[in-house]
Amino acid sequence: MTVIFSKKCEIGLQAVLFLSTQNSNTLFNAHKIAEKVKQPKEFVSKVLQILTKSGIVGSKKGKNGGFFLAKSPAEVKLIEIVLAIDGKSVFENCVLGFPACSNDNPCPVHNQWGKLRDEAYLMLSKESLSDLKYKTLKKIVSL
Amino acid sequence: MTVIFSKKCEIGLQAVLFLSTQNSNTLFNAHKIAEKVKQPKEFVSKVLQILTKSGIVGSKKGKNGGFFLAKSPAEVKLIEIVLAIDGKSVFENCVLGFPACSNDNPCPVHNQWGKLRDEAYLMLSKESLSDLKYKTLKKIVSL
DNA sequence: CATATATCAGATAAATTTTTCTGATTTAAT
DNA sequence: ATTAAATCAGAAAAATTTATCTGATATATG
Numbered sequence A, B: 001m002t003v004i005f006s007k008k009c010e011i012g013l014q015a016v017l018f019l020s021t022q023n024s025n026t027l028f029n030a031h032k033i034a035e036k037v038k039q040p041k042e043f044v045s046k047v048l049q050i051l052t053k054s055g056i057v058g059s060k061k062g063k064n065g066g067f068f069l070a071k072s073p074a075e076v077k078l079i080e081i082v083l084a085i086d087g088k089s090v091f092e093n094c095v096l097g098f099p100a101c102s103n104d105n106p107c108p109v110h111n112q113w114g115k116l117r118d119e120a121y122l123m124l125s126k127e128s129l130s131d132l133k134y135k136t137l138k139k140i141v142s143l
Numbered sequence C: 001c002a003t004a005t006a007t008c009a010g011a012t013a014a015a016t017t018t019t020t021c022t023g024a025t026t027t028a029a030t
Numbered sequence D: 001a002t003t004a005a006a007t008c009a010g011a012a013a014a015a016t017t018t019a020t021c022t023g024a025t026a027t028a029t030g
Helices: A007-020 A030-037 A041-053 A078-086 A110-126 A129-142 B007-020 B030-037 B041-053 B078-086 B110-126 B129-142
Strands: A057-060 A066-069 B057-060 B066-069
Touching: A007 A030, A007 A041, A007 A057, A007 A066, A007 A078, A007 A129, A030 A041, A030 A066, A041 A057, A041 A078, A078 A110, A110 B110, B007 B030, B007 B041, B007 B057, B007 B066, B007 B078, B007 B129, B030 B041, B030 B066, B041 B057, B041 B078, B078 B110
Parallel strands: none
Antiparallel strands: A057 A066, B057 B066
16 A cells, blocks of 8 residues: 555656656656656556646657656645645545544544644645755665 | 545544444444444444454444444554554555665655654554544534 | 657556455344 | 344455556657
C-alpha cells in the first residue's frame, strides 16, 4: 500500500522531481524517465500524459520527442502534482472515514487531524522544485 | 479513495469507537453494528473477525451472541486498531514512494514528513477510547 | 517523400481491494 | 433434542487501481 498518495501520484511526483533536476531544454522520453525512477515505462507514460494535460509537463511528439518541465522549477510546488493527479480529496475527507465530518459535526480526531492535514498541505506548497533540487538530485542518484 | 487508512481499517475504527460508547456487558451483533456505522453488514463482520483475532474485540457465538470490546475503553488506543488492520507500513514507507527512504538516504521531504508521521502516530496513541467517548457519542448519534 | 521514433488515446489485462455469499459450527432457549 | 440465531472461515463476485498493449498520429531526419 501507498502512504497517502496513489501510485499514479507517487510516480508523477518522482518523474517531475527528476525532470526538475535536468536542463528543461533537454527532452526525456518516457523510457528514459521510467529508467531513472525505476518504474514501468507504460505507467510512467500514462501519468505524464495526465501531467501534460494539466500543463505542468510539456511534451513533444515524434522523433527525438519527449517530456520536459513546462514551467520553471522555481514556480512549481509538489502540491500541484498531487492535486492534478489525486485531486483534493485527501485534504477534505475524514481520516476515520466518517461522512460529513466538519467543524459543526466533528469526528473524535477532527481537530488534530485537521492540523496535520494543513501542515502536510503546507509541506507540499512551501518549497518549489528548485528549492528541493539538491535533495532531489541526491536521492535520484541513489536509485 | 480513503485518506490514509484502508476501508477495512476505517470500518474497524468506526466499529470499535461505537462499541466503546456502549456497556461492554452488552453484545452487539454484526448486523446491529453495521446499522450503527452505516456500512455493509458482511464487511463489518469480516473486519470484526480480524479485530477479534488480535484481541481488541471479543465475540460470542450462537444465539444472542455478538461482539464486544475485549478490553477496557481506558486501555485501548486507536493506533492498536490501525496496526491490527493496516499494519505499520503507513508509518514506515516513503510518502513520495521512493524505495529505501531513510535518514541516510532521504527523499526531498523526508524530515518534514517524518515529523508529521510521528505526530499522526501520537494522535492515535495519546487518547484512549474513553478519552474520546464524549466526542464519539456526538458523532455516532449524527450518522 | 519515406522512415524511424516519439507521444497520445483508448482498450485490455492483471492485481488488489472491497463486498457479498455460502456453508459450517456454536450456543441459547424452548 | 430441536430450533433459531449468531460467529467464523473461506470462496466468490464486484469494483477499483495498477499495469500493459495496440494502433493512430506527429515530427525530425535523411
